[in-house]
Amino acid sequence: MYIKKLIYFLRNFLKIKPLIYNYPINKYASVSDSFFYRNDFIKTVFFLSNIASHTNPQIKQKDFVKIYIFSNTGEFLKVLNFTLKPFETKKIIFSDLNLKSNYGSFYVFHNFNENELLVKNKSFVTERGYLGFSDNSIFWNFVHGNHNSAYLSKKNKIKSLMTMSFFINEYFPQLTFNDCDKFDLVFTNSENMNVKYRIKTYDSENKIIDDKKFKLNSFNTTKASFENNDKKIKFVKIFSKMYFPRPVIFKYYSKYFDVLHG
Amino acid sequence: MNYFFLLKPPLKNLNSEIDIVNVSPSPIFSYSKSKKLILHYFYSNGKEWIFNDICSLDANQTITINSKDLNLDLNNHSVFFSLNKEKQNNTAALKDEKYHISKIAWRANIKIKSVNSSTSYQGELPGAMIQKNLTLVSCSPMIQNHPSIKNYFYLVNLNYLPEIKEFNLDILNSDKKIISSLNCYTNTVNLIDLNHLKINFNSNMYIFTSKTGGGIPIYFSIDNSERMSLEHTHPPTEYVVHGNRFLFQRLKKSFWKS
Numbered sequence: 001m002y003i004k005k006l007i008y009f010l011r012n013f014l015k016i017k018p019l020i021y022n023y024p025i026n027k028y029a030s031v032s033d034s035f036f037y038r039n040d041f042i043k044t045v046f047f048l049s050n051i052a053s054h055t056n057p058q059i060k061q062k063d064f065v066k067i068y069i070f071s072n073t074g075e076f077l078k079v080l081n082f083t084l085k086p087f088e089t090k091k092i093i094f095s096d097l098n099l100k101s102n103y104g105s106f107y108v109f110h111n112f113n114e115n116e117l118l119v120k121n122k123s124f125v126t127e128r129g130y131l132g133f134s135d136n137s138i139f140w141n142f143v144h145g146n147h148n149s150a151y152l153s154k155k156n157k158i159k160s161l162m163t164m165s166f167f168i169n170e171y172f173p174q175l176t177f178n179d180c181d182k183f184d185l186v187f188t189n190s191e192n193m194n195v196k197y198r199i200k201t202y203d204s205e206n207k208i209i210d211d212k213k214f215k216l217n218s219f220n221t222t223k224a225s226f227e228n229n230d231k232k233i234k235f236v237k238i239f240s241k242m243y244f245p246r247p248v249i250f251k252y253y254s255k256y257f258d259v260l261h262g
Numbered sequence: 263m264n265y266f267f268l269l270k271p272p273l274k275n276l277n278s279e280i281d282i283v284n285v286s287p288s289p290i291f292s293y294s295k296s297k298k299l300i301l302h303y304f305y306s307n308g309k310e311w312i313f314n315d316i317c318s319l320d321a322n323q324t325i326t327i328n329s330k331d332l333n334l335d336l337n338n339h340s341v342f343f344s345l346n347k348e349k350q351n352n353t354a355a356l357k358d359e360k361y362h363i364s365k366i367a368w369r370a371n372i373k374i375k376s377v378n379s380s381t382s383y384q385g386e387l388p389g390a391m392i393q394k395n396l397t398l399v400s401c402s403p404m405i406q407n408h409p410s411i412k413n414y415f416y417l418v419n420l421n422y423l424p425e426i427k428e429f430n431l432d433i434l435n436s437d438k439k440i441i442s443s444l445n446c447y448t449n450t451v452n453l454i455d456l457n458h459l460k461i462n463f464n465s466n467m468y469i470f471t472s473k474t475g476g477g478i479p480i481y482f483s484i485d486n487s488e489r490m491s492l493e494h495t496h497p498p499t500e501y502v503v504h505g506n507r508f509l510f511q512r513l514k515k516s517f518w519k520s
Contacts, residue, residue: 144496
């Protein structure tokens with residue numbers, strides 16, 4: 001496994017048939033997105049489901065879940081433990097958790113007893129479930145998780161699965177921004193090192209309007225905000241040594257907001 | 263190649279829009295380069311696919327199309343889009359052209375808009391889907407239970423043959439009890455008004471399932487103030503990563519369809 005890991009590292013580093021996500025080393029590992037939460041004027045709910053009931057519902061078993069929560073500055077805040085009955089889905093409302101950070105990231109790792117079928121088929125459960133965001137805590141605007149960001153090691157350490165290169169890569173979110181007044185691009189970092197990002201915004205003629213650079217420390221979260229009252233920004237491009245720097249996007253309109261993964 | 267679609271707006275004060283993007287999301291993971299293509303919209307009349315070309319889209323160009331731009335009544339036509347190498351004529355079968363091949367899917371931004379707001383998701387209908395006999399298991403926590411909120415369900419079905427056939431869709435609770443049975447159609451952007459079903463949606467999860475048809479399941483909600491939400495559910499393969507993911511899809515589908 002360590003030799004495979006070295007081969008994958010070299011492929012990724014040198015940009016030779018790179019992987020989108022690395023493989024966990026632990027064959028029993030559980031994988032999670034690096035989810036974004038916020039507790040400012042927009043609140044967050046997460047729907048936590050028994051994932052064993054999704055991967056092999058014939059076996060009715062409990063799912064033991066750990067949710068690790070980090071502040072925007074990468075400080076570990078708390079771990080929540082849940083035991084879900086078969087087919088159970090719970091709402092986790094972040095404003096009820098008394099977190100000292102207004103935004104940040106969290107990881108959801110599942111564990112259940114009968115997982116030999118996953119191991120035999122070299123598969124891993126992955127939590128990329130459903131988040132809701134709301135400005136009134138009644139109506140929720142949903143977005144699903146979009147990365148296989150990290151896994152939990154045997155020693156309960158969060159290990160990143162995001163792939164990195166020596167070279168800069170570009171990512172183009174396939175949507176337009178010239179219908180909204182403002183937007184945020186949200187990035188989380190599950191790596192144990194800093195990741196640099198560069199975001200260029202473009203008008204309808206593909207002329208650069210803005211060029212922002214920032215560095216995201218380990219387990220940090222950032223909301224890169226862009227004012228767009230004049231509706232000039234139409235596209236964005238993201239540059240990073242990370243191969244797949246897909247952000248969560250909030251688009252703000254005269255009333256309310258849209259949230260989607262880029 | 264991927265196909266795209268417009269969602270029928272469920273209310274009169276809403277309209278539908280799509281950003282169609284001829285730009286690779288990630289050059290390193292794309293096996294195809296962006297090149298000049300012809301954008302068409304098409305729909306089925308039950309016997310053949312009716313094609314209309316909209317424009318040619320240069321490499322790295324993007325177009326936004328609003329439902330009002332097409333002069334088509336979305337209540338009578340389910341409108342799909344394709345980018346093709348050549349101008350398409352009306353045809354008896356759709357062809358899956360091999361381009362926009364990428365490990366990270368080429369997507370469109372599929373939107374429902376009001377005067378003051380918009381909701382969207384990044385969507386596509388993969389060309390590989392149109393030749394398959396589809397079934398559906400969609401587990402959704404996205405139905406919101408509040409007097410001020412209305413919920414709708416879309417099922418976007420596309421087959422390479424233009425025939426419009428009925429198929430059954432069941433809504434189950436997590437105890438596998440059928441709480442409603444509905445009809446959907448092939449080659450259609452099916453829109454189901456969940457508010458008319460007289461179901462008290464007070465659970466955290468519902469399962470939309472069909473043994474005889476499938477497609478892209480999308481959930482739309484709107485409140486009295488026009489807050490809106492639009493998102494699809496993951497296919498069953500997305501609950502696992504690496505290895506034999508389709509085995510777990512089969513297990514999940516066989517459980518909920520039995």
